[in-house]
Amino acid sequence: MQKQESNGFVKLDRMDRRILTELQKNGAISNLELAEKIGLSPSPCSRRVKALMDAGIVGKTVTLLNAKTLGLKLTALIHISMDRHTPERFENFESSVKTFPEVQECFQITGSSADYILKVIVEDMDTYQQFLLGKLTRLDGVFGVQSSFVMRSVVNTTELPINE
Incomplete structure (x- = not known):
């Protein structure tokens, strides 16, 4: 789980980095799918995603359009x-x-x-x-x-x- 460092940056553990990698690929992924992809049960996965959002690491989820x-x-x-x-x-x-x-x-x-x-x-x-x-x-x-x-x-x- 992430923790705040003295320099103001957030230190991410391996699981948080895996979550972020998957969310960047598909922001609409369900919590169940995300949990399966990263090898975590749904409840802790959901808590981690919420913590990443609360920390401001995950901003907003958008849909990218083809110009x-x-x-x-x-x-x-x-x-x-x-x-x-x-x-x-x-x-x-x-x-x-x-x-x-x-x-x-x-x-x-x-x-x-x-x-x-x-x-x-x-x-x-x-x-x-x-x-x-x-x-x-x-x-x-x-x-x-x-x-x-x-x-x-x-x-x-x-x-x-x-x-x-």
Whole structure:
């Protein structure tokens, strides 16, 4: 069972790591199936999963959709530069970007002339242009925008490495 270490990290035992590995493969797995896969009886398995959730290790369970089958064929990585580096400017930008359904991820970065990188998924170039000109460049403080378009995805996973 996991325990909190002095550095704030949670130390996981072998069984917890096996549970997490299986949950990352299939978040909809039943407790009975999970218990069978990891070699534990259902009741202790359920307690362990609850403890992992209570510890904040397991966030939420989601269903991953296939963007292409939904007509969302264009993925853009957008580097955003801000005109001023003030907490208020960043807070306003971030709160606005969180409301845009096209934005899948937003990272504040360093080591580049950009302040943010956005991952945006849309139908096509026309939809991207509407997003860029109608939403993104209208935000206060957006000074520069550089877009790159994904030709193909080589690695696309939500699974974190968990050493057993």
